[in-house]
Amino acid sequence: MLETKQLQLKFGATTSDLNLTLKPKTITWLRGKNGAGKSTLLHTFMGFTPAKSGSVICDGVTVNSKNPAATAAFFAYAQQKPDFAFGLSVARVLELGKVDLSASISQSLGLQKIADQEVTKLSGGEAQRVLLALALSSNAPYVLLDEPFASQDADSIRKIKELIEQQRQAGRCFLIASHIQVEADQELVLV
Amino acid sequence: MLLKRITPLLILLLVITFVASSVGATNSGNLLRYLTGDLSTAQAEIMSSIRLPRIATAILAGFLIGIAGATMQRVFGNPLAEPTLLGTTAAAALGSVLVILLGASAVQFELTLPAAFTVALLISALAVWLSDKTKLQGANFIIIGIATAALLNGIIATVAAVVGSSEIRAISFWSSGTLAFARSESVVLLGIITLLVLLALPTLSNKLDLFVFNSVQLTLLGYAPRRLKLMALTLTSLAVSATVASIGAVAFLGLAAPFIARFIFGESMKLSLFASGVIGATLLLVSDTIARSIAAPNEIPISVVTSLIGAPFLFMLILRNRVSNNA
Numbered sequence A: 001m002l003e004t005k006q007l008q009l010k011f012g013a014t015t016s017d018l019n020l021t022l023k024p025k026t027i028t029w030l031r032g033k034n035g036a037g038k039s040t041l042l043h044t045f046m047g048f049t050p051a052k053s054g055s056v057i058c059d060g061v062t063v064n065s066k067n068p069a070a071t072a073a074f075f076a077y078a079q080q081k082p083d084f085a086f087g088l089s090v091a092r093v094l095e096l097g098k099v100d101l102s103a104s105i106s107q108s109l110g111l112q113k114i115a116d117q118e119v120t121k122l123s124g125g126e127a128q129r130v131l132l133a134l135a136l137s138s139n140a141p142y143v144l145l146d147e148p149f150a151s152q153d154a155d156s157i158r159k160i161k162e163l164i165e166q167q168r169q170a171g172r173c174f175l176i177a178s179h180i181q182v183e184a185d186q187e188l189v190l191v
Numbered sequence B: 001m002l003l004k005r006i007t008p009l010l011i012l013l014l015v016i017t018f019v020a021s022s023v024g025a026t027n028s029g030n031l032l033r034y035l036t037g038d039l040s041t042a043q044a045e046i047m048s049s050i051r052l053p054r055i056a057t058a059i060l061a062g063f064l065i066g067i068a069g070a071t072m073q074r075v076f077g078n079p080l081a082e083p084t085l086l087g088t089t090a091a092a093a094l095g096s097v098l099v100i101l102l103g104a105s106a107v108q109f110e111l112t113l114p115a116a117f118t119v120a121l122l123i124s125a126l127a128v129w130l131s132d133k134t135k136l137q138g139a140n141f142i143i144i145g146i147a148t149a150a151l152l153n154g155i156i157a158t159v160a161a162v163v164g165s166s167e168i169r170a171i172s173f174w175s176s177g178t179l180a181f182a183r184s185e186s187v188v189l190l191g192i193i194t195l196l197v198l199l200a201l202p203t204l205s206n207k208l209d210l211f212v213f214n215s216v217q218l219t220l221l222g223y224a225p226r227r228l229k230l231m232a233l234t235l236t237s238l239a240v241s242a243t244v245a246s247i248g249a250v251a252f253l254g255l256a257a258p259f260i261a262r263f264i265f266g267e268s269m270k271l272s273l274f275a276s277g278v279i280g281a282t283l284l285l286v287s288d289t290i291a292r293s294i295a296a297p298n299e300i301p302i303s304v305v306t307s308l309i310g311a312p313f314l315f316m317l318i319l320r321n322r323v324s325n326n327a
Helices: A038-046 A068-074 A090-096 A102-109 A124-137 A154-169 B002-022 B031-035 B042-075 B088-101 B109-134 B138-162 B165-176 B186-213 B216-218 B225-246 B253-265 B270-295 B302-319 B322-326
Strands: A002-008 A019-022 A027-032 A053-058 A075-078 A142-146 A173-177 A188-189
Touching: A002 A038, A019 B031, A027 A038, A038 A142, A038 A173, A038 B138, A068 A075, A068 B216, A075 A124, A075 B216, A090 A124, A102 A124, A102 A154, A124 A142, A124 A154, A142 A154, A154 A173, A173 B138, A173 B322, B002 B031, B002 B042, B002 B270, B031 B042, B042 B186, B042 B225, B042 B253, B042 B270, B088 B138, B088 B225, B109 B138, B109 B186, B109 B225, B138 B165, B186 B225, B186 B270, B216 B225, B253 B270, B253 B302, B270 B302
Parallel strands: A027 A173, A027 A188, A075 A142, A142 A173
Antiparallel strands: A002 A019, A002 A053
């Protein structure tokens, strides 16, 4: 279980205290206008951005920048805008991320077709699906996704939602920042 | 797979080695005739004590500079990062100069190498800290590197101007670079460091590909980004220090060799790291052979030749729009 206690973000328009509980087998839809602090919230949860005040406690462990091992153990994350540093092939990037190219996740996300392409030359949606494959293939219990549907076509959105639902049923906990509606157990609106 | 694809490069290097062995101010035969015992005693002496050590030095130093350049470009995510531009070379030179001022001789590698390595590693660690702290990227990061290199070179030049005449020759040798003093001692030094680098190569090439991810992703994959960077830069500092201690600073090689390697073998360091080394070796051997033969018996500075070969690659790099993409 992930809990925030009187969490205040360092960046973003939101000034209210965030008291939030994320439980296993749930999906939380994080909403809010551009600039409200959605991406900052995800980074604060993982300990990459320090909180202005308050804390994030994950299964009894305080998550912050001094504890990168906890961050790695608890979280999987796919950022909104991929920023691969150079043009490795999709297959190589997945190999480095310990993702099986022949596994069902890679198949659902259509990565086999683009396995030989350079990650820096992919479309925004394709590159983001590579990041989603990394996040969805990890064993971390909490999956944070930043606008996972923004650059995707209808078919990809459907497949990504199916994967999320499968993994939720298997016990994972999702926090999804999205402008597109997400069927969720709870909603968190940043204002 | 690796050897099969790199074989043409290795054959090219072998051919150039043979050509280089037959070129020189004096007619001393060539490598083949030396190996078959078909040379006069005087010719064989020139071959074994001067020409072959010089060729071996060029190959080993070029290999190390190529590897160091490729590694730094990955670590800093910048196609312009290389030991000379970022100040690592000048730092190693400064380290060597400091122990020479304390009384060591320029060929006492057991003293110059640790000093060169220490200062080079310090400057590398500073660069990592600075790039993490300021998030400086692209051109701005390189400008800091150039300023660092200029500052260190300025200190070396000032020291050279102040101290007595016998040390000046040794000190000016660090900043301009030459293989004229290459002897079997430098071959042994470079050989040992090259062996270490070769042993680390499989791990290093794998780790360097990880820098395709940003530090957030690396952390989530269970890696410590800063530790990865420092590990890689420890190796490059060692490689750069050994080359600086034996031949001084060589311009552009660390930039050109990895660029050509990636152009031929692609962005993954699985092939391109080793290839950067082999191409660096080939370029330095060609450059040195030109440097010592084009105006024989006079020599032109090695960096003049590597700049003439390397600068066009910088133009190519910019024309291919890589700089603006990464800046």
